[in-house]
Amino acid sequence: MKKPWTLQRKWTYASAISIFLSFLMMCIILYFSLFNWLQISEEKIAQNTLDEVTHFFKAIGPIISIQDIQKNRTLLNQLVNQKQSIRVLNEDGIEILRINDASDFPKSTSLQSEEFVREEINGNEVFHKVSEIDFGLFKGYVQISHSLESFSQLMNYILIAMGIFALITLVLSALIGYMLSSVLLKPMKELRDEMQLAKQTKFSKIVSFQYEKEDEIGELLKIYKELMDEVSKTITRQDEFIHNVSHELRTPVQVVEGHLSLLNRWGKEDRSILDESLEISLNEIQKMKLLIEEMLKLAKNEFSNKKETTSVVSVLQQLQQYYLPLSPEAIIDIKGQEQVKVMVPATALEQILRNLIENALKYNDNRPYIKAAVQNIRDQVQITVEDNGVGIPEDALSKIFERFYTVEEARTKNNGGSGLGLSIVKSLVIEYAGTISVASEEGKGTKFYILFPKFTSE
Template structure:
């Protein structure tokens, strides 16, 4: 049986993780900085101790040389050296808490001296002869004596006659009591400051987490309100910020607006579709009831009801197909089944087809530019143009003319289709691309259509990164213009004959 992990960052809140991370980072920075200071001060003090023992040894060597005790090895005695050490103020001032030891040429202890106030200390009475290094030059070492690290400097005493014969040795021992005391105090101070820094870093980390995560907390609360009360709620930023959280807030609000708009459109679509389907269903229901009562024996009633039912059934079939087309138009993929299509050719084909279908209309085509190509499925482009041209025919009224115009503007292909019919008022011009919207509902019912054509065209054009817009003069004319990205065609090199 495995025991559960008592501490796991994965199971903690984001606020705890942020507080822990910020505290750890701040404390680690302080720790590394303090460690560097501690090591730097320690190294500096050790270098100072090296200089101190060297200077004390040199001062002792000068003192006995000035006293004339370096002529021969017989001069290096306790009787001769003692008065020199005790009477030389400069030498005694350099000793401080250090131990000055003299040895004969064979390394035998002669005497060791300290400043008077340190005579009772253990290190002043210890025999350091076992640490003597007999070398012709000065040497420094840092042995551990009785569990305490010390700094020692040994230098030979040479004869004044030839400056080469070793007649004794001088040893200076520094027990580093001041160093250890200072480093101990420094370490204790750093531990105390470390505890204070840990507390401050924890509080600072918590405040930072509280400040940074407050917008996320508000966002979570808003999401919960949205889940319970609908999509009307928004995050209201108290301060306009340009950081990632401020950007996230703006993106969230924009996303909620789009979702709310989408749900409203879906709701409106369902309501409109239900309304549009209810009328033919009611008509068919009435005729079927009529058939059930009278049509079995009356051929006229039977014929009328069947024709009416078939007409309404055809309307329902067309409506369902248009709704399916609209759904597919909203899911156009920009990476599949794309074709490089010559828009001029497709527009000319649509114009000819409409000339055959509507012989009483005049269809004109003006081409400012030839061979304009767009990346779009051929059938989608044809469907867009047919929808617009069909609307132009339906709402032309007595003006039996439709003008088509294709041209290039910057990096866009523009195609406009203009009719000379009933026109659209400025109040309704922006609504004609909405689903099930009809400018004149009574007349639209007469000419046919369910108000989905331009909505399908808009979705198709938008799916191919294009735009569609309408311009109209009420009771004069209406122009629908679509724009598609232009794909420049490179001239193919001619092959050698």
């Protein structure tokens, strides 16, 4: 399987190619600029030589003969460059004199040449041009051949040098691109490792990656941290939902199971028992449906904006009737007015109070005596649930609302808790803008104080 290209590899190749192409374009522009400039310089040198020779002939005129030209051959040699050749042609184009035979002339020459012509002769590049001369008894032409050997060697050298520099630039740009990508992508790699670790630990690990700069990576890290917080909260709520539902559904399931067992034994023939058991079972199933809905809302942290009011005393009375057949020896004393209401759904309030009453019944070595009081305190409603149970040690009071925390000393030998009841109570109280506190003394009992905002008709 072909290995996919990493971002660092792409970055390295992209930077190397872009830098190399930029340098290559600069080299091409520079090469042709130098080529044109040096070629123009070569033309000027050749033109200067041709002008000086022509001026020399005119200066020794107006009557000049071949013998006069021969006599001044040494002076003419000094005017001609070492890589140039000059020849004098008569009116018919026949060569009558050549000076400094260093550069070849073309075999066929046009005697009407106003510009320099570049041409390859015998493997060598030359500039050649013909200039007409007319003085005295002599009419003819002066032709120059300017060798471009040095020019060609210089351009070849420049081309080779640019090629070498281009290769060096390609290697350096790749190295620089790799180093830059390593530095710039380092936080990305660390963030990737952080994500992989979070995946391996089931999103339980706290984000430890730090990046202080306010750039795209910093913004990405911020979004990642926010996302991780949301994922962590969602997983926590899901776990809480599973444990809370399993805890809260235990009681209604036990009630339904008990009545179904009763019907299975002898209730089939007794119509009154059958009707009563079916009615109680249906009521418990309806409660379970409402309970599941509330627990789902709690898990999703979604609550309706609709204000639902509930009479606290009515809920306490329902629980009193509920526990009467289950714990006939227990006494549940209720004080308060039925008109006192709180903005809490009946299902949620029943969960809160039922958990407190069940704990009072469960953790009690005496005949259970539970006092529930409801009263208005300024703009709040205070609900007090007091029992005569075994109490809670002072060092455990700050922990009893934690999930899965149980007070071992407070357990009876036949009863034990999951450590979720009071955690659910506190979660529900807080969700409906309330507060809960506790006071307890070992061997004498426990007292819970719940405060909710008082319902007003405004």
